[in-house]
Amino acid sequence: MSENGTEADYELVAKTLILVAVGVVVPGIIARYLNEVGYGVIGTFIFGTSFFALVFVAWYIWIRPIDLTGPMG
Numbered sequence: 001m002s003e004n005g006t007e008a009d010y011e012l013v014a015k016t017l018i019l020v021a022v023g024v025v026v027p028g029i030i031a032r033y034l035n036e037v038g039y040g041v042i043g044t045f046i047f048g049t050s051f052f053a054l055v056f057v058a059w060y061i062w063i064r065p066i067d068l069t070g071p072m073g
Contacts, residue, residue, distance in 0.1 A: 027046055
């Protein structure tokens with residue numbers, strides 16, 4: 001690994017793009033197809049559920065480990 005962390009940065013960007021693709025793009029394409037064939041409610045449900053799952057996974061991986069406590073006084 002290089003000293004400036006560029007490989008780690010590329011790995012983080014790759015993981016983020018995969019997460020966005022799986023959580024938003026793929027379900028969006030599926031939802032659009034279902035809307036076009038007349039199953040709009042199912043398409044909306046699939047997109048909403050996958051987007052909620054994306055938010056939960058992002059929280060679990062990136063936000064949850066952050067220590068947000070203030071100074072103990």
